[in-house]
Amino acid sequence: MTGFQTLLYKELLRFWKVSFQTIAAPILTAMLYLLVFGHVLEGRVEVYPGVSYTAFLIPGLAMMSLLQNAFANSSSSVIQSKVTGNIIFILLPPLSHGEFFWAYVIAAAIRGLVVGAGVFAVTLFTSAVPWPSPLWALTFALLGGGILGVMGLIAGIWADKFDQMAAFQNFIIMPLTFLSGVFYSVHSLPPFWQGVSHLNPFFYMIDGFRFSFFGVSDVSPWLSLSIVGACFAGLSLGCLQLIKAGYKLRR
Amino acid sequence: MSPAVEIRGLSKRYGKLQALDKVDLRIERGEFFALLGPNGAGKTTLISILAGLALADDGEAHVMGHCVRRSYREARRALGVVPQELVFDPFFTVRETLRIQSGYFGLSKNDDWIDEIMTRLDLASKADANMRALSGGMKRRVLVAQALVHKPPVIILDEPTAGVDVELRQGLWQFVTQLNKDGHTVVLTTHYLEEAEALCARVAMLKQGRVVALDTTRNLMRSVAALRLQVWVTPDRLPSSLESGAVKGADGSFTIPLARHADVADAVVALRSSGLEVSAMRILEPDLEEAFMRIMSRQ
Numbered sequence: 265m266t267g268f269q270t271l272l273y274k275e276l277l278r279f280w281k282v283s284f285q286t287i288a289a290p291i292l293t294a295m296l297y298l299l300v301f302g303h304v305l306e307g308r309v310e311v312y313p314g315v316s317y318t319a320f321l322i323p324g325l326a327m328m329s330l331l332q333n334a335f336a337n338s339s340s341s342v343i344q345s346k347v348t349g350n351i352i353f354i355l356l357p358p359l360s361h362g363e364f365f366w367a368y369v370i371a372a373a374i375r376g377l378v379v380g381a382g383v384f385a386v387t388l389f390t391s392a393v394p395w396p397s398p399l400w401a402l403t404f405a406l407l408g409g410g411i412l413g414v415m416g417l418i419a420g421i422w423a424d425k426f427d428q429m430a431a432f433q434n435f436i437i438m439p440l441t442f443l444s445g446v447f448y449s450v451h452s453l454p455p456f457w458q459g460v461s462h463l464n465p466f467f468y469m470i471d472g473f474r475f476s477f478f479g480v481s482d483v484s485p486w487l488s489l490s491i492v493g494a495c496f497a498g499l500s501l502g503c504l505q506l507i508k509a510g511y512k513l514r515r
Numbered sequence: 516m517s518p519a520v521e522i523r524g525l526s527k528r529y530g531k532l533q534a535l536d537k538v539d540l541r542i543e544r545g546e547f548f549a550l551l552g553p554n555g556a557g558k559t560t561l562i563s564i565l566a567g568l569a570l571a572d573d574g575e576a577h578v579m580g581h582c583v584r585r586s587y588r589e590a591r592r593a594l595g596v597v598p599q600e601l602v603f604d605p606f607f608t609v610r611e612t613l614r615i616q617s618g619y620f621g622l623s624k625n626d627d628w629i630d631e632i633m634t635r636l637d638l639a640s641k642a643d644a645n646m647r648a649l650s651g652g653m654k655r656r657v658l659v660a661q662a663l664v665h666k667p668p669v670i671i672l673d674e675p676t677a678g679v680d681v682e683l684r685q686g687l688w689q690f691v692t693q694l695n696k697d698g699h700t701v702v703l704t705t706h707y708l709e710e711a712e713a714l715c716a717r718v719a720m721l722k723q724g725r726v727v728a729l730d731t732t733r734n735l736m737r738s739v740a741a742l743r744l745q746v747w748v749t750p751d752r753l754p755s756s757l758e759s760g761a762v763k764g765a766d767g768s769f770t771i772p773l774a775r776h777a778d779v780a781d782a783v784v785a786l787r788s789s790g791l792e793v794s795a796m797r798i799l800e801p802d803l804e805e806a807f808m809r810i811m812s813r814q
């Protein structure tokens with residue numbers, strides 16, 4: 265095994281060993297959202313013609329869980345290693361900057377994908393959602409998981425303490441996810457908030473992902489793909505620069 | 516052939532504190548070298564820069580000829596570091612920890628060597644124990660084992676025996692001595708100066724980020740600390756030929772400085788010929804502890 269494969273394996277093992285918390289718990293949370301919002305709003309809201317509210321909600325919830333768990337994986341791994349000091353086991357070996365980066369990001373994306381797929385699987389009983397177009401779905405799932413994996417890595421590198429990490433999570437990740445149109449179509453918002461929503465990259469991840477199920481979306485999937493792809497590339501380059509400079513990792 | 520460690524003009528600040536101030540140091544291949552100094556002298560900072568855990572503000576550091584910044588991968592492959600802090604990953608067992616550490620170096624079939632280091636460090640019985648369940652001494656052994664998984668030509672141990680029982684200390688030094696005989700360069704920091712004296716042929720002393728002494732252990736002890744003869748005599752006085760520089764101790768002894776061992780005989784003759792009865796006598800060899808105290812109290 266190469267250094268990269270070992271770090272990836274370690275990162276996967278880390279969440280797999282506690283999969284009850286890292287996989288089962290977030291799936292349950294998504295189910296609760298579905299039960300509550302689906303029950304309250306079913307029949308009252310029709311976002312797209314012929315698509316029930318529950319059906320509309322499911323892809324968004326799956327994507328939201330995917331994003332949150334990808335972020336949680338890389339951010340918690342890095343901050344824990346930093347606080348306990350065992351990050352040195354990764355800093356001492358001859359891992360390249362790229363190996364370090366990709367191992368964390370891919371592990372985060374895999375955790376996100378597993379949780380997202382789990383949410384989708386347990387909602388199959390509702391038989392509300394059609395089978396998605398696999399290429400579009402996988403592209404947006406991978407890019408979304410990748411982006412949040414990178415954001416988690418950046419947050420983990422930046423934060424010195426757990427409460428700084430909590431602030432990053434509460435003041436950046438949560439607002440971006442909740443204002444991304446998981447629970448509603450941004451077209452139902454007043455024009456000002458519609459405009460604001462279009463500045464949120466998470467909106468394009470959700471919208472593009474939802475397109476793969478219904479073939480309809482608020483904006484063109486190609487536009488979403490370009491924006492999401494550009495975000496991933498930009499954040500990745502920035503994060504690689506941080507790693508290369510040793511920012512907060514090598515003092 | 517490039518030396519094991521070469522440091523030129525290395526400086527590092529933390530805020531207003533000058534942790535390292537233009538340090539030059541060269542450690543040859545195969546040496547057993549001690550890096551000594553009081554707390555806060557900069558030993559860990561120096562080691563961290565060599566390991567790439569800290570970045571220097573100025574100067575260069577090379578491990579086996581590889582610059583720690585430009586050729587960081589080669590430099591890290593050549594170096595094994597036992598950190599001062601007792602850190603561990605609570606997710607894994609001892610064997611998993613060592614396998615993963617091997618993997619980071621690209622070594623996947625390393626079980627024979629892992630078994631050997633575990634045996635040598637008396638860890639074999641704990642191979643499948645979780646890291647959390649180990650005592651402090653056992654965790655320290657795992658740190659040593661982790662530093663050795665890739666058989667690095669240069670091994671640096673940062674206070675490996677702090678708070679460790681005598682048994683482990685002896686076992687550890689036996690193992691490290693063997694590694695040194697096999698050709699590995701060993702650098703250690705320790706507060707137990709008798710350990711450094713017994714093991715290390717050469718010593719650097721650091722004070723406030725500067726190298727204040729660098730020589731062979733023998734030379735340092737000889738040049739700075741003196742050979743002395745301690746005697747208890749009746750009646751309680753010294754012949755005039757021995758009086759200069761002698762110190763009377765609270766225990767009634769006289770401590771007489773000597774230039775060399777041959778002078779012991781002359782001193783004894785002088786005592787006898789002046790009719791004094793010697794009730795007890797011992798030769799105080801210069802030791803590293805004394806040399807260290809003297810060097811540190813200078814300036």
Ligand SMILES: Nc1ncnc2c1ncn2[C@@H]1O[C@H](COP(=O)(O)OP(=O)(O)O)[C@@H](O)[C@H]1O
Binds near residue numbers: 554555558560561
């Ligand atoms: N990360 C850091 N931030 C601020 N000061 C530091 C840091 N690391 C070390 N220092 C300071 O640098 C000085 C040298 O520390 P260190 O290299 O650990 O000394 P030693 O290992 O010789 O005891 C000390 O005064 C210490 O407080």
Ligand SMILES: [Mg+2]
Binds near residue numbers: 559599
């Ligand atoms: Mg130290």
